[in-house]
Amino acid sequence: MKKKKVTRFSSPLYFFNFLCLVCLFGAPAAGAQIQAPSVYAITHAKIFTLAGSPIADGTLVIRDGKIAAVGAAVEVPAGAQIIDAKGLEVYPGLFDAVTQMGLSEIGAVGATVDATEAGNYNPDVVAASAISPSSEHLAVTRASGITEVLAVPASGGFDFGGSRGTLGGQASAIHLAGWTVEEMLIKKSAALVLNWPQIQTQTFDFSTFSRKEKPYSEAKQEYDKQVNELTDWIDRARHYAQAMDKGSVSKYDRDLKLEALASVVRGQLPVLVFANRARDIRSAIEFCDKQKLKMILAGGAEAYKVKDLLRSKDIPVILRPVLSSPPDEDDPYDRELTEPAELAAAGVKFAIASFDNSFARRLGQNAANAVAHGLSYDEALRAVTIHPAQIFGLGSQIGTLEQGKIANILVTNGDPLELTTEVKYLFIKGQLTSTENRHHQLYKKYAERPKAPN
Amino acid sequence: MRILFPVHAGRARIAFVLLLLLSAFCLAPSGDAATPPDAPAVILIQNATVMTVAHGTIEHGSILIKDGKIAEVGQTIRAPAGAQVIEASGQFVIPGIIDCHSHIAAEAINEGSVSVSSMVNMEEVLDPEDINIYRDLAGGVTSANILHGSANSIGGQTLVIKLRWGQPAAKLAFEGALPGIKFALGENPKRSNFSVPGQPRRYPATRMGVEETIRAAFSEARDYKKTWDDYRKRVAAGEKNLIPPRRDLKLEPLVEVLEGKRYVHSHCYREDEILMLLRLAKEFGFKVRTLQHVLEGYKVADELAAAGVGASTFSDWWAYKVEAYDAIPYNAALMTRRGVIVSINSDDAEEATHLNQEAAKSMKYGGLSHDEALKLVTLNPAMQLGIDKRVGSIEVGKDADLAIYNHDPLSAYAVVQKTLIDGRVYFDREKDIANRAEIEKEKKTLTDKLKKSEKKPEQKPEEKKPEQGPKPPAASPRPTAQAGARLGGAL
Numbered sequence: 001m002k003k004k005k006v007t008r009f010s011s012p013l014y015f016f017n018f019l020c021l022v023c024l025f026g027a028p029a030a031g032a033q034i035q036a037p038s039v040y041a042i043t044h045a046k047i048f049t050l051a052g053s054p055i056a057d058g059t060l061v062i063r064d065g066k067i068a069a070v071g072a073a074v075e076v077p078a079g080a081q082i083i084d085a086k087g088l089e090v091y092p093g094l095f096d097a098v099t100q101m102g103l104s105e106i107g108a109v110g111a112t113v114d115a116t117e118a119g120n121y122n123p124d125v126v127a128a129s130a131i132s133p134s135s136e137h138l139a140v141t142r143a144s145g146i147t148e149v150l151a152v153p154a155s156g157g158f159d160f161g162g163s164r165g166t167l168g169g170q171a172s173a174i175h176l177a178g179w180t181v182e183e184m185l186i187k188k189s190a191a192l193v194l195n196w197p198q199i200q201t202q203t204f205d206f207s208t209f210s211r212k213e214k215p216y217s218e219a220k221q222e223y224d225k226q227v228n229e230l231t232d233w234i235d236r237a238r239h240y241a242q243a244m245d246k247g248s249v250s251k252y253d254r255d256l257k258l259e260a261l262a263s264v265v266r267g268q269l270p271v272l273v274f275a276n277r278a279r280d281i282r283s284a285i286e287f288c289d290k291q292k293l294k295m296i297l298a299g300g301a302e303a304y305k306v307k308d309l310l311r312s313k314d315i316p317v318i319l320r321p322v323l324s325s326p327p328d329e330d331d332p333y334d335r336e337l338t339e340p341a342e343l344a345a346a347g348v349k350f351a352i353a354s355f356d357n358s359f360a361r362r363l364g365q366n367a368a369n370a371v372a373h374g375l376s377y378d379e380a381l382r383a384v385t386i387h388p389a390q391i392f393g394l395g396s397q398i399g400t401l402e403q404g405k406i407a408n409i410l411v412t413n414g415d416p417l418e419l420t421t422e423v424k425y426l427f428i429k430g431q432l433t434s435t436e437n438r439h440h441q442l443y444k445k446y447a448e449r450p451k452a453p454n
Numbered sequence: 455m456r457i458l459f460p461v462h463a464g465r466a467r468i469a470f471v472l473l474l475l476l477s478a479f480c481l482a483p484s485g486d487a488a489t490p491p492d493a494p495a496v497i498l499i500q501n502a503t504v505m506t507v508a509h510g511t512i513e514h515g516s517i518l519i520k521d522g523k524i525a526e527v528g529q530t531i532r533a534p535a536g537a538q539v540i541e542a543s544g545q546f547v548i549p550g551i552i553d554c555h556s557h558i559a560a561e562a563i564n565e566g567s568v569s570v571s572s573m574v575n576m577e578e579v580l581d582p583e584d585i586n587i588y589r590d591l592a593g594g595v596t597s598a599n600i601l602h603g604s605a606n607s608i609g610g611q612t613l614v615i616k617l618r619w620g621q622p623a624a625k626l627a628f629e630g631a632l633p634g635i636k637f638a639l640g641e642n643p644k645r646s647n648f649s650v651p652g653q654p655r656r657y658p659a660t661r662m663g664v665e666e667t668i669r670a671a672f673s674e675a676r677d678y679k680k681t682w683d684d685y686r687k688r689v690a691a692g693e694k695n696l697i698p699p700r701r702d703l704k705l706e707p708l709v710e711v712l713e714g715k716r717y718v719h720s721h722c723y724r725e726d727e728i729l730m731l732l733r734l735a736k737e738f739g740f741k742v743r744t745l746q747h748v749l750e751g752y753k754v755a756d757e758l759a760a761a762g763v764g765a766s767t768f769s770d771w772w773a774y775k776v777e778a779y780d781a782i783p784y785n786a787a788l789m790t791r792r793g794v795i796v797s798i799n800s801d802d803a804e805e806a807t808h809l810n811q812e813a814a815k816s817m818k819y820g821g822l823s824h825d826e827a828l829k830l831v832t833l834n835p836a837m838q839l840g841i842d843k844r845v846g847s848i849e850v851g852k853d854a855d856l857a858i859y860n861h862d863p864l865s866a867y868a869v870v871q872k873t874l875i876d877g878r879v880y881f882d883r884e885k886d887i888a889n890r891a892e893i894e895k896e897k898k899t900l901t902d903k904l905k906k907s908e909k910k911p912e913q914k915p916e917e918k919k920p921e922q923g924p925k926p927p928a929a930s931p932r933p934t935a936q937a938g939a940r941l942g943g944a945l
Contacts, residue, residue, distance in 0.1 A: 107775060333807075419864070442784075449753075449756075
């Protein structure tokens with residue numbers, strides 16, 4: 001990392017700051033944030049606020065974790081640590097809206113994975129309970145400019161190899177830095193995961209490594225049974241919620257699962273519905289409509305087929321990576337790549353997410369690929385910043401660079417979606433945060449290995 | 455294979471009947487898959503930024519192609535009479551991308567029942583109609599190393615193909631490229647992440663056992679070779695009525711390895727197993743041609759360089775299993791700096807469609823130059839596969855295997871416009887887009903016909919409609935029975 005090269009500290013606190021930085025960048029990943037000045041001024045930067053046109057030569061002031069001021073004619077407060085960002089660019093930190101961050105360390109090692117609870121109905125389990133603040137994934141991911149994520153239980157991931165259940169648990173929105181989960185939390189319960197049931201005539205049986213086939217009628221029966229079960233859960237939750245509202249719930253045994261569903265049936269907590277096929281999406285929309293649930297679609301490989309319905313129902317979409325194979329053999333080869341542009345044109349609100357842990361750092365790459373296939377650059381940037389924030393009700397707190405918002409900020413040497421761009425400074429909750437991580441440490445260690453004798 | 459479960463192997467047969475039905479009508483995006491695109495004998499690509507890889511970049515350059523070979527490369531070349539001119543101003547031409555680790559175009563991947571499966575051969579299961587050939591072409595890939603899976607210490611025989619979409623299997627093989635054999639070390643051959651309840655573990659179950667498995671196989675192969683050498687010597691000496699030794703199809707390819715007639719491509723992760731294999735190769739006097747994945751290669755880069763072994767790795771994959779936990783995106787750059795010939799591969803049909811982007815990451819992680827990064831997916835894999843006299847750079851006399859982009863290919867914003875193999879345009883983005891409406895129409899006609907014919911018999915129509923492919927459980931739908939979903943939905 002060549003951070004020092006591009007930085008000219010013009011503050012009188014030069015030496016102190018320098019020491020701070022040395023400490024910061026040399027610190028192990030877990031101690032990424034140390035007590036640092038609470039006032040920063042990023043000066044002479046090109047600032048992309050995403051709340052108006054870019055500021056060519058602007059100043060951004062951070063105070064007590066928040067953005068205190070941003071603009072072309074903003075004064076640098078006395079005592080602020082100044083980061084001269086001449087030639088650099090400033091953006092809101094990126095938001096990856098579906099990950100297993102902190103819940104999964106090594107995909108193949110079950111003991112390190114807490115992403116998916118056993119059983120089909122777990123509305124009461126909460127991601128925040130199992131997020132490991134010292135997971136190596138956090139530091140690796142934030143080094144690529146992602147400052148906050150949604151940690152989503154039962155959301156699969158690259159190495160996922162089992163059943164995900166129907167009601168998978170509650171997703172938590174977190175900052176990618178903090179000594180404890182409490183420090184990381186943006187919103188403990190941001191959505192309830194609903195893996196929409198599928199009609200599966202073929203399944204893969206891992207115990208025998210063979211495919212099992214069943215007739216459509218049988219598969220359909222199973223599907224109907226699952227939807228009925230789900231309906232039953234929601235009905236019971238509604239009664240439970242009514243009892244809660246009347247204060248009569250104390251007369252019954254406490255039911256943790258129904259209690260968790262109460263905010264869902266009240267329409268307070270959105271359901272994050274994982275579905276990819278058009279028919280599944282339609283079924284899920286019909287269900288949520290009927291049950292008056294607030295729906296967010298996740299996955300959406302065929303969302304383009306139901307874009308008008310999504311638009312008319314005002315259902316936002318968290319799109320899976322555009323760098324995915326098209327669902328069908330006879331789909332156009334760029335079927336996934338053009339979907340964001342198509343949804344944007346139809347007026348559907350969407351975010352792009354990694355749906356993964358170790359591939360989370362490909363978030364920007366995915367957004368850029370959507371631009372290469374017709375999405376406007378501005379929309380792409382929004383799809384990984386303010387849109388996911390708004391979709392999960394965090395739009396007033398993060399996602400753009402506006403006064404009063406939490407200071408999750410990137411200072412880069414260019415377009416944050418491009419492959420070769422480097423993150424020069426990273427602020428999370430207004431604190432200068434190290435981009436050091438396991439990968440860079442191993443790099444340094446082995447770059448310095450003395451030449452092996454031959 | 456990087457994946458934990460051998461889902462690839464099953465993919466090709468998903469909803470087999472329906473696919474068979476539809477493939478008969480050739481619903482492929484490029485239109486008619488049966489006839490190769492015809493190419494004029496002479497093509498001139500002009501006004502492009504030509505990234506030769508071998509001799510720098512030529513702005514506003516031209517490439518003259520004659521009979522499938524590059525005839526001239528330079529600033530200004532006048533179009534010969536009758537030449538087809540490809541106007542490429544504002545576009546970027548690079549050598550076609552070479553994927554050193556691929557499993558496309560194959561009906562099966564893993565013969566996982568035994569730990570030495572050298573008798574099987576990928577060439578016998580080539581599937582020229584795999585749509586991934588076309589999709590990878592659309593990502594600028596022109597050649598690929600089609601490997602057996604990694605369930606075995608010594609896996610099946612492998613071959614290099616050109617992505618000649620539309621040609622029969624026999625025409626896919628890269629003529630003259632040395633065949634290979636897949637080896638695998640570590641978690642996959644010891645079956646760490648695979649178990650069948652109620653069944654005993656398969657030997658080998660440790661890295662120690664993997665070494666002994668390979669050693670035992672080569673000990674046998676050495677004896678077998680001696681038996682044949684002795685026999686041939688006696689025949690040459692004029693002895694009559696000798697009974698030749700019985701052929702052993704498992705050992706024959708290993709003898710070819712010992713004789714340097716077959717390349718070893720070994721899947722590996724950890725530094726210790728890498729050095730183990732290099733010692734073992736020395737013991738038996740054969741060369742390891744490439745180490746595949748080699749995610750800890752950066753830890754023993756000097757040793758790799760000294761052994762003259764190529765390293766073919768991922769850009770930024772990590773943490774999917776323990777042996778991938780020390781994987782770092784700086785791997786390619788670190789090994790390059792220590793003198794190892796490095797390539798970036800895909801191991802995955804989708805990943806292969808953006809190998810240019812994956813190569814670009816090594817500029818950020820480890821500071822490779824633009825040319826060095828580009829080499830990771832062109833000249834370097836060509837060298838690793840021993841085909842660099844034919845492909846891998848834009849030079850006079852080489853095959854006209856080229857990819858044309860609308861931006862610098864080492865950017866996430868670059869999109870392939872055309873891909874040429876042997877001077878034929880096998881992928882043309884404009885034509886692909888123009889053909890889509892017609893394909894949709896054809897598909898609708900066929901599905902309508904199918905629906906009509908299904909209504910006649912007494913059977914319940916739903917009974918026959920597989921809906922979803924076997925769900926190798928994943929976050930995203932895998933390529934599945936396309937018609938199945940749509941028809942199922944319609945009925």
